[in-house]
Amino acid sequence: MDMEARAHSEHPQELRLWLRLLTCTQIVEKQVRTQLRARFDTTLPRFDLMAQLERAPEGLKMKELSRRMMVTGGNVTGITDQLAAEGLVDRVDVEGDRRAYCVRLTAKGRRVFNDMxxxxxxxxxxxxxxxxxxxxxxxxxxxxxxxxxxxxxxxx
Structure with missing residues (x-):
C-alpha cells in the first residue's frame, strides 16, 4: 500500500493532499528521469545544470550554480567536469578573481540542451x-x- 492510500483513512484531508502532490511529483520525475536516460543518455541533474546555464548566457560562478540547484559544490563540480569533457560547457576565468570561474554553455551545449x-x-x-x-x-x-x-x- 503506498503512502497516499495509507493516509486516506488515518489523517486529515490536508495530509492526504500533501501526499497526493508528493506522489504525483515523484511519478512525473521518475518518468522524466527515465526518458532523459533513454532518449539523451543523460541525467536530470545534468539537464538541470544546463537549464540554469541556458537562463544565464553570460555564465554562472560555481557557487551560484550550487545555490540555484540546491546541491553541494562537489556535485556541481562533478557534473560540470563531465559536461566540459563532452564539449557542452566552457569554464571562463572571472576577471579580478583568480580562484573563481564562470561556467557557460558552448554552442554545442546550447543545441543539445534545446533538443532536450x-x-x-x-x-x-x-x-x-x-x-x-x-x-x-x-x-x-x-x-x-x-x-x-x-x-x-x-x-x-
Missing part, C-alpha cells in the same frame, strides 16, 4: 494531459496560494 528542453516540455504536457485547460489554470492558482502562504510563514 523541447522534448522535456512534451513529457510534462503529456503528464498533465488528463486535465483540461481550466483544470490546469485552477490547480495552478490554488497551488500559488499554498506557495505564497508557505513563503509568508517561512519569513515571519
Amino acid at each position: 528542453a523541447q522534448q522535456h516540455e512534451q513529457w510534462i504536457v503529456e503528464a498533465f494531459r488528463a486535465l483540461s485547460d481550466k483544470d490546469i489554470a485552477t490547480l495552478y492558482k490554488l497551488l500559488g496560494k499554498v506557495k505564497d502562504h508557505a513563503r509568508e510563514r517561512a519569513q515571519g
Whole structure:
C-alpha cells in the first residue's frame, strides 16, 4: 500500500493532499528521469545544470550554480567536469578573481540542451494531459496560494 492510500483513512484531508502532490511529483520525475536516460543518455541533474546555464548566457560562478540547484559544490563540480569533457560547457576565468570561474554553455551545449528542453516540455504536457485547460489554470492558482502562504510563514 503506498503512502497516499495509507493516509486516506488515518489523517486529515490536508495530509492526504500533501501526499497526493508528493506522489504525483515523484511519478512525473521518475518518468522524466527515465526518458532523459533513454532518449539523451543523460541525467536530470545534468539537464538541470544546463537549464540554469541556458537562463544565464553570460555564465554562472560555481557557487551560484550550487545555490540555484540546491546541491553541494562537489556535485556541481562533478557534473560540470563531465559536461566540459563532452564539449557542452566552457569554464571562463572571472576577471579580478583568480580562484573563481564562470561556467557557460558552448554552442554545442546550447543545441543539445534545446533538443532536450523541447522534448522535456512534451513529457510534462503529456503528464498533465488528463486535465483540461481550466483544470490546469485552477490547480495552478490554488497551488500559488499554498506557495505564497508557505513563503509568508517561512519569513515571519
